[in-house]
Amino acid sequence: MRVRAALRVSAVAAIACGLAGCGLDIQSPDLFVLTRTGQGPELTLLVNDSGTLSCNGGKPKPISDTLLIEARDLSDNLANDASHKLTIPERPGTVFYYRIRLQQGTVSFPDRAASGREDLSEAELFAAQAAQQVCRLSG
Numbered sequence: 001m002r003v004r005a006a007l008r009v010s011a012v013a014a015i016a017c018g019l020a021g022c023g024l025d026i027q028s029p030d031l032f033v034l035t036r037t038g039q040g041p042e043l044t045l046l047v048n049d050s051g052t053l054s055c056n057g058g059k060p061k062p063i064s065d066t067l068l069i070e071a072r073d074l075s076d077n078l079a080n081d082a083s084h085k086l087t088i089p090e091r092p093g094t095v096f097y098y099r100i101r102l103q104q105g106t107v108s109f110p111d112r113a114a115s116g117r118e119d120l121s122e123a124e125l126f127a128a129q130a131a132q133q134v135c136r137l138s139g
Contacts, residue, residue: 031075031102036127038096038111043137045130047071055135063134070126077119079104088113098123 028050036043047053051068052060063071082105090097094110100123107123114121131137 029103031071032078033101034123034127035099035101036096037099038094041137043127043131043135045127045135047075047130053130053134055131055137058135061134063130067126067130067133070122070129074119074122074126075102077122078102078107081107081119096124098127 028048031047031049034043034045034047042056044056045053046060047063048060049068049072051063051065053063053067053071054060078100079102082100082102085105086107086109088109090110091112094112096111097108098111098120099106099108107120109117109120111124114124
């Protein structure tokens with residue numbers, strides 16, 4: 001009887017541990033990859049939902065909670081445009097061109113398009129803040 005009870009306890013513990021993710025290396029998904037080209041060096045930011053950001057293919061670095069929330073909001077706000085593969089061509093006077101790849105698809109736009117779209121201007125701001133705060137690059 002005791003052996004059976006011990007086996008039940010062991011089985012329940014194993015199931016509970018499995019449900020809790022004990023010993024498993026579960027990784028959070030990437031939110032997006034943002035690439036900025038144009039005048040100056042190219043910038044590539046890989047943002048992970050765990051709160052890390054990789055700058056230009058480098059080692060992931062932790063980001064602030066504020067920047068992570070901004071990244072999650074940006075990902076949500078651009079999801080519909082990404083599923084429709086929004087592409088706005090470069091215009092005269094373009095300084096930077098942005099390409100943001102999400103799970104739903106890709107959004108591409110020049111900096112001059114952001115003046116009429118809040119979500120695109122938020123993407124530009126995120127790129128500048130992440131470059132400065134996390135990558136230690138100029139905006």
